[in-house]
Each structure stands twice: as C-alpha cells, then as structure tokens.
Amino acid sequence: MSGRGTLCxxxxxxxxxTAEIQAVADQVKSQLEEKENKKYTMFKAVEYQSQVVAGTNYFIKVQVGDNDFVHLRVYESLPHENKPLALHNYQTNKTRHDKLDYF
Known part of the structure; x- marks a missing residue:
C-alpha cells in the first residue's frame, strides 16, 4: 500500500x-459564489470523479470562463440522512488541462 498523497x-x-453532475454543480454554485464573493456567469461541469464514502464525494471540474476553471469537492450524504449537497472544498484558478485530483 503506498501513501495516500494526492491519490483518491x-x-x-x-x-x-453528465446532466446529473451538472445538476450537482448547479446546486452548490451559490455556496461557491458566497465563499468567493463573486458571481459566475458560466458554470459548466466538464468532467468529474466520484468516491463512495459514507455517502459520495464528487470532484467536479467546472468551466467558469474561457480558460478559467474551478475544481469542486461536493459531498452527497446517504439518502436516509436527507441533507442537502455540501460544497466541502474547492480550488480556483485552474485550467482545462489541470488534472482533477483528490483535495
């Protein structure tokens, strides 16, 4: 077993x-806007990874400008917990070519 490092x-x-992932990103857009104190006119999910924990972590690359991207980590709790999607972490100033990694 190697060290976890940035491996997810x-x-x-x-x-x-997918449309489902875009919907996940859309649901946490306002949380990101509040944290960054800015409005995103473009918010297009382009790729993602998922990790099943006690619930699911989604790592989503979202295009917010011509060559401006953000990476989101969104947590979806188990259905019976009935909690909203939560933006757990994010990274700004990414490019289309930045690899989507665990963070």
Missing part, C-alpha cells in the same frame, strides 16, 4: 460530465 482512495476514473 476508491475514486473512479475521471469521466466526462
């Missing part, structure tokens, strides 16, 4: 975004 234990491969 149990993460899926990076996949192209």
């Amino acid at each position: 234990g149990g993460c899926s491969a990076t996949k192209p975004s």
